[in-house]
Amino acid sequence: KAKGAGRNNARFFDPVMQSIILNRLALERDLAEAIRLEQFTLHYQPQIFGTDRVVGAEALIRWPHPTRGMVSPADFIPLAEENGQILAIGEWVLKTACAQLIAWAGRPEFADLSIAVNVSARQFREPNFVETVVKTVNETGVNPRMLKLELTESLMVVSVQEVIEKMTLLRERGLRFSLDDFGTGYSSMAYLKRLPLEQLKIDQSFIRDLLTDPNDAAIARAIVDLAHSLGLEVIAEGVETQEQQDFLIGLGCYMFQGYLFSRPLTADAFEAFVLGRFFAGVSPGGEDSP
Ligand code: C2E
Numbered sequence: 027k028a029k030g031a032g033r034n035n036a037r038f039f040d041p042v043m044q045s046i047i048l049n050r051l052a053l054e055r056d057l058a059e060a061i062r063l064e065q066f067t068l069h070y071q072p073q074i075f076g077t078d079r080v081v082g083a084e085a086l087i088r089w090p091h092p093t094r095g096m097v098s099p100a101d102f103i104p105l106a107e108e109n110g111q112i113l114a115i116g117e118w119v120l121k122t123a124c125a126q127l128i129a130w131a132g133r134p135e136f137a138d139l140s141i142a143v144n145v146s147a148r149q150f151r152e153p154n155f156v157e158t159v160v161k162t163v164n165e166t167g168v169n170p171r172m173l174k175l176e177l178t179e180s181l182m183v184v185s186v187q188e189v190i191e192k193m194t195l196l197r198e199r200g201l202r203f204s205l206d207d208f209g210t211g212y213s214s215m216a217y218l219k220r221l222p223l224e225q226l227k228i229d230q231s232f233i234r235d236l237l238t239d240p241n242d243a244a245i246a247r248a249i250v251d252l253a254h255s256l257g258l259e260v261i262a263e264g265v266e267t268q269e270q271q272d273f274l275i276g277l278g279c280y281m282f283q284g285y286l287f288s289r290p291l292t293a294d295a296f297e298a299f300v301l302g303r304f305f306a307g308v309s310p311g312g313e314d315s316p
């Protein structure tokens with residue numbers, strides 16, 4: 027038996043491998059269908075300033091699949107990034123967030139709220155990314171200042187110069203940028219000072235054990251100080267306890283996002299949350315506890 031051919035066949039007919047491939051193909055096919063039918067929804071997680079002022083929301087995509095149930099973005103965004111489906115998904119997210127901002131613009135209680143939208147590196151690197159965003163902003167008539175794009179450090183590994191150019195073009199149009207999951211990626215002080223950023227977002231992995239792990243506390247402190255030194259706003263994500271919030275306030279971080287305040291909510295539930303119509307014991311229409 028030819029060894030080389032045998033190895034290839036073995037790989038192809040390995041039942042575990044085969045089921046992984048089939049699952050992936052099925053997910054890809056369902057995702058294509060979901061894109062075509064716009065089967066996604068956006069949930070909004072409040073962003074808090076100080077103790078209780080809602081200043082905006084992060085838009086987080088949800089995929090209520092007809093048979094799989096709610097599929098987590100962690101389970102389909104990486105696949106969509108690999109196969110390029112993220113481009114269509116990203117356009118839908120942006121369009122939907124803009125439509126939400128337009129709906130809020132006409133209501134005084136919501137008119138000052140910004141929406142942060144996650145942008146994948148793959149999306150940002152597309153040659154027509156700036157054009158696509160500007161087109162969506164123009165077509166929807168949204169105030170670009172209310173739109174915050176969340177980028178990650180993974181963008182910087184290719185061409186920082188290109189990233190700066192694109193960010194600058196969008197910044198000139200009024201859009202703002204946050205650096206998401208900050209501290210987990212390739213962080214270089216050299217590029218950080220050159221990026222037209224508005225905000226650093228401390229990754230939740232540093233918040234989780236903030237009170238028990240001195241290393242996490244040191245990193246959180248360093249990020250807050252760095253943000254202040256660079257004249258940037260800083261927000262902590264994944265804040266789950268009062269103790270974590272108090273500790274962060276002690277470091278000089280006054281913006282928060284996390285389960286302490288609210289899980290990501292449907293648009294309706296988010297509005298109720300903002301209006302203070304959130305009663306304990308009544309489901310806000312958000313996401314269940316794990
Ligand atoms: P991310 O942008 O870092 O979003 C924060 C994640 O932390 C969200 O998970 C959110 O639900 C979760 N979270 C918020 N507060 C807490 C907390 O207090 N404790 C804990 N343990 N978790 C908290 P989610 O919604 O599952 O999203 C996961 C990731 O998927 C996001 O991470 C983001 O990278 C990606 N993602 C979500 N929506 C989009 C989207 O529209 N476009 C793109 N490109 N990526 C998205």
Ligand code: MG
Nearest residue numbers: 084144176206
């Ligand atoms: Mg984010």
Ligand code: MG
Nearest residue numbers: 206207229263
């Ligand atoms: Mg994040």
Ligand code: MG
Nearest residue numbers: 207229230263
């Ligand atoms: Mg994160």
